[in-house]
Amino acid sequence: MGRAEDAEGLAHRSQQRYRLPDGARQIILVRHGASIGPTLDIIELGALTISDPVLSEDGQLQADALAHAYREERIDHIFVTPLRRTHQTAAPLARAWAMEPRVIEDLREVHLGDWEHAFYEHAAAGNPILRRMYAEESWEVIPNAEPMAAFAERLRRGIEALVALTEPGETSFAVSHGAAIAEICRQATGSRPFAFISPENSSASRLIVNADGSWRLRSFNDVSHLRGD
Template structure:
């Protein structure tokens, strides 16, 4: 066999090459936080908002270590978290091995659930009709006093703008965030229906490419193979 000839033959046949980040694009690796505790008395005050702030479970801590192992060889130049401790705890192992201090981007925190901020899962478990309506209409607006879907979408887009401001073209940032936030980013990148990407799993990895002209392209969604080893 002639390796040089074989390589030339594959190129001639149009064989797909492995992805290489274009020099004029940025890669944003989106990581959902690890498994966190349910009902909690932990909260954080952000302006006029009181936000539920549960810590990771022991399983969540193991997931965080798995994320670090999965990403430790990536050419990462920035790590971001939200004001909520579950993202900070999930980011900690990767920040340690990469030697990068995480930066906090408040705009990429979870959607605020208004009157249900501390009781959403109780309502969901009880089968509250507004939960079903929320998923049918694919809108946060049906929850009493929740952050509007429009405001949430605008906030998330501003947050990604903040990420782009701290990484140069050709570089990669790892963004530790939340299920609804990652789903909203994926929705905007693909033009999908509102809740199409709400299946984001704990400690999953998704990859977004932001091009020279600011266009968003979703490269992968909900990678979880690193959690199976």
């Protein structure tokens, strides 16, 4: 065996595949596929009226690609939010694994207050509030938007609810939303508020919840299943 082959073999043998720590759970946080954009479709959750668009054609293709990419990975549970775009993104996964997704309401998207049904219109118009929002890294800049502290606590409750429904050593898919996943990743890493803002549609990020309840971000925004885009 030549030196190159010997070095390659040694490197291969020295690599250890990742294993969950004892007592830990793995959560694959998936952002829903692309949606149709502004819509009059809504869902009412308590006192809130929430925008509820469906997936676009591209979003459906992204969901199919996601299911194909993860078809051989061991998945123990699928979780979604009350919003349709998460159900539609999870559907190919659920069919592949013959699972019924479970809803965790607290993992839904941030509520944008007065902009809930017109965020993209304000963005397209160059509303100065949007620039201030990104500069201050705070959703609260938007009138009547969900307070940052309340948003953070709601998502922590959502992850804790998911963990309570899983066993140590299990892996779950949780189809959620861009700002929600960004906030979960921020909490896992102790980063600034918008450090992980805007993960891509159908991207996957891996969160490890250790036996002591602590969080660790293993990976962020994997879109390798969208190679053809």
